[in-house]
Amino acid sequence: MKAMRQPLFLLLMFAAAAFAAQPQKIFPYSYTQEDLPNGLRLITVPTDYANIVAVQIVVQTGSRNEVEPGLTGFAHLFEHLMFRGTPAYPAEKYNQTLNRIGAASNASTYADKTIYYTTFSKEDLDTVLAMEADRFQNLKYAEPEFKTESLAVLGEYNKNSANPMSKLNEALSNTAFDRHTYKHTTMGFLHDIQDMPNQYDYSLKFFDRYYRPEYTTILVVGDVKAKAVRALVEKYWGAWKRGAYHPDIPAEPPQEAPRTVQVDWPSPTLPLVEIAYKGPAYTDSAKETAALEALSYLAFSSNSDLYQRLVVQEQKADTIMSGAPDAIDPSLFEVVARVKRPEDVDYVRDQILATVKQFSEKPVDAAKLDQVRKRLRYESALRMDNSDAIASILAQYIALKRTPETMNALFEQYAKLTPDDIRQAAAKYLTANGRTIATLSGPGGAK
């Protein structure tokens, strides 16, 4: 781990530490990271992109925290409710203020985190930080508004329901997991969404448990100075009271045998086949996350033998996507393919399984691994082309380890990987007993 510079002792309420950029670090910006006494963390990243500031507030709660049965989808509903106003800024006034300052504003909920983002012109930093502080501390909505908002969530479910990938994901998660809360999706089960109007009291409990400084990180990226940001955050967020709740997320027992699930889609569509394996929790201090990420590129990216054969040459699939596990708790390594004809589903499935076997037995060429390393570095550089994008990238890492340093640490793991590390990770995690296969098909395939 990188040694910290000596923190400057200040007469203010908290100590700050600043990390200077090193030339070889994947994250090239200097940033300031500091904790208020109430546990709130502030990370400020000044950039050269003039006039724009991106504020992303990362709350370390998501559908993973929905431990009570019948109450899935609440982290997401809660994200909606955060726009319903406070005594000082009722919803209309909040919306009109954001409107006047020309801000782009939205939020997203995931399994491990909920992120609130606002991108705006730098002269409105004070207003944005004040309004955000207000709704994080003083949110207040009455039951009628709560019930109305739950209908908007149902509307969101409805618009998602046209896409079979949503249904496939729901079935896969439900089958792969037994006890851990990754068993349900962030949207939640439809029957729980339909019951939401009756759960006003539970929604208030959710706010009380998780919308607390110890779960929250404020990330400010753009045309800002760290000192000025710090002063504003201290002013508006300093009095926020720490909470005391710690969720009891059930551990997932080891999977003993392969699993399958079939989803019948009522209208014409192309078949989907998804193969998932139980993988490790995110780590930047051991090789596994990095090894599985690299494996994902080597085995399944557009440059892989499998993709070139199935999609380009044989043209039996038109999409192959994969993702390595990168969640707080052990989650899934996933490969999904869209197959052009129903009669080829088994073949595509078997080709994916054969690829997995090959990577578990044979180490890749060192040259190919080097190419993946290069790609990962250039990919990061290309994505960071404005303050908003930088904030979005960092927010994902902050959700995991509450610091941009984890991005650097992960890339250091990539740098150290050997071909045998990849093979070992595949052999350890991509096993039949840890596997779930989900398939989806329409009536007789697409017309």
Place this chain on the structure above:
Amino acid sequence: MAPLQAQIRAILLPSKSPLVNFRIVFTVGSAADPADKPGLAYLTAQMLGDGGTKELTYRQIVEAMFPMATSVGVQVDKEMTAFTGSTHVENLNAYYKLLRAMLLEPGWREDDFRRVKDDAINAIKVGLRGNNDEELAKEVLYETIYQGTPYGHLTLGSVSSLEKITLDDVKAFYKSQYTQTHLDLGLAGGYPPQFVDRVKSDFKAALPLNGGFQPRKAAPSIPERTRVVIVDKDTRSVAFSLGYSIEVTRASADYAALLLVSSYLGQHRMSSGVLYNRMREMRGLNYGDYAYVEYFPRGMFLMEPPQNVARHHQIFQVWIRPVEPPNAKFALRLALFELEKLAKNGMTEESFDRTREFLSKFVNVLTKSKRAELGYAIDSNFYAINPYNDYLKAQLAKLTLAGVNRVIKQYIRTDRLTIVAVARDGEGLKQQLASEDPSPMTYNSPKPAEITEEDKTVERRPLNLKPQDIVVRPVAQVFQ
């Protein structure tokens, strides 16, 4: 007399950056498809951006691009085809070598053609008809409004047309349309100055100066009465898109005012709009409701509009996100009621002022990356206006409330519309819409009196639709 030497149009935004952005745009699109070959422009572009070159197979290109993390994006619209990509400046030569060959020395291979064709057909069958009711409704709206004009077919074409188009068709289209006069070379970022001349001379040497067929520019006719298209498919909820043509583009005097009105009514995926407020926020009808004066494809996946879909003809459009079937008629009535209210009452000083402030500052967010700024610069060139950020701010500054209210009176209407719905039981919905039966709303919580009072009017608002105004089309026939 020898013709004047044409200069290749280059739109340049150099900056101190380790990245270089390319936007190579041809001002030709599906409006140039021959009448019997819809989808030709689209397939041609895909063969360039998603196929091999004379020297390299597609696989070899992917292999070469992989370690650089680069790719070539392809976007085809009615009047523009854009090839986009970004690279780290360390890889500039290697990336440009591939990009140049893809655009100027395409491989025209049969196996690439087969793959690219299948992708296009599946984009219609599955991407649109199968899995995206909202985008389907929008594209049927455009097809209906523009029928009989060069915009009147889906850019992707149709399934039957795509099946018939040959590689020779594609090569002929490339030869006649990919010309110097159609070319806008866009470059942004940290490229060395001499790089521009190199790119210009490559394209000048390879492309013919002038091209072939130019489509006639024709504005669509306005229907005599409101017409409704219901696309019947097995789906959970009802998705709506409605609108009508407006002869207003960025170059028009009324653009800024009309943009302001559409932002007030329903700024894309923000909670500030009137429609969002009255339909979602107050009544919980759906996930959102928005209004547009420019084409905005795939809005469900994007928070900000794409660049390089510039057109000479636009529509005013309202997007009503999927509603529960029992509320569909009420939701449609409510949207029309809000449009009518606006047409009658106009905007207030406060709402005008606030919306203007929003747009004047939000434009900074829209142009926050060099990549986006370059896209806007190319579009500004198309419309022959100043750089967008400056242009919009200047136009907004000149607006007055009276001027905006005049624009509302001139352009906002609720008759002679085109309405598209994607729903299950199309005949049932048709009967509902053709009848003036009230459609009362019930809620899961008490509503303020102003809502319940307003509902009494909304639920009986005449739709003035006769059965012959409404056509039901099975989804398998749409874009077939």
